Amino acid sequence: MRIRHHVNPLKLEFLVPRTPQVPIPPGKEVELELGCADAQFLFQRAAQDPGRVELGVEIREDLVRDVNRRARALGLNVKAIFANANVDLRFLLEPGTIARIFVNFPDPWFKRRHRKRRVIDRDLIVACHEALRPRGEFFFQSDVWDLALDAMSVIEAQEERLENLAGPWSFWKEPNPYGARSLREELNEQEGKQIWRMLFRKRDEADEAIEGRARGIRAP
Numbered sequence: 001m002r003i004r005h006h007v008n009p010l011k012l013e014f015l016v017p018r019t020p021q022v023p024i025p026p027g028k029e030v031e032l033e034l035g036c037a038d039a040q041f042l043f044q045r046a047a048q049d050p051g052r053v054e055l056g057v058e059i060r061e062d063l064v065r066d067v068n069r070r071a072r073a074l075g076l077n078v079k080a081i082f083a084n085a086n087v088d089l090r091f092l093l094e095p096g097t098i099a100r101i102f103v104n105f106p107d108p109w110f111k112r113r114h115r116k117r118r119v120i121d122r123d124l125i126v127a128c129h130e131a132l133r134p135r136g137e138f139f140f141q142s143d144v145w146d147l148a149l150d151a152m153s154v155i156e157a158q159e160e161r162l163e164n165l166a167g168p169w170s171f172w173k174e175p176n177p178y179g180a181r182s183l184r185e186e187l188n189e190q191e192g193k194q195i196w197r198m199l200f201r202k203r204d205e206a207d208e209a210i211e212g213r214a215r216g217i218r219a220p
């Protein structure tokens with residue numbers, strides 16, 4: 001089967017939100033990877049804890065079909081959703097429900113004119129913050145320095161929403177803490193490439209502070 005290498009997320013068909021809200025089973029821990037591709041990372045997470053629900057958002061429909069077929073065959077709690085993370089995320093999930101969000105090796109879109117196609121932007125971070133449960137985690141990793149730096153500046157600008165667990169403007173120095181490897185991560189590690197990681201946590205007081213600021217009230 002032919003699988004496309006890239007899909008332009010700014011094509012009109014991907015700019016119209018169309019994916020219905022994903023039901024979140026009560027009492028289950030739910031994790032989400034944006035741009036999951038073959039979902040290797042999610043399958044490994046699901047194998048660690050079969051009680052958890054692993055969701056992946058992916059813009060290439062053929063990959064979504066493959067992942068869901070494999071999940072059924074293996075009996076693992078992994079579900080891929082065909083959607084554009086940048087357009088659909090805020091409609092996809094009930095607010096405050098996701099324990100962890102992972103962005104593993106998003107497409108680099110190196111050229112300057114492609115900058116606006118990058119996955120990490122302010123609206124995506126606001127949507128992730130809304131989807132996360134209190135103290136939920138947001139993890140990012142990339143082997144592309146420019147992209148990682150760009151993502152850091154976007155996320156640090158939202159520091160009232162997400163706290164950088166390595167300290168402000170710092171990359172996560174430890175290895176990946178989740179005991180699972182995405183395919184890109186595995187290949188990069190095999191090649192000995194440097195990987196830039198960041199780990200953030202939703203601030204407890206975030207909703208209150210943001211709401212207060214909107215009403216012109218400053219936190220003490």
Ligand SMILES: C[S@@+](CC[C@H](N)C(=O)[O-])C[C@H]1O[C@@H](n2cnc3c(N)ncnc32)[C@H](O)[C@@H]1O
Nearest residue numbers: 009035037058059084085104105107182183184
């Ligand atoms: C470089 S691959 C990395 C895949 C996987 N996370 C890994 O680390 O092996 C990036 C994936 O993100 C998907 N993607 C890019 N932009 C997206 C968007 N706006 N919404 C959903 N998926 C997207 C691409 O189709 C691709 O499968």
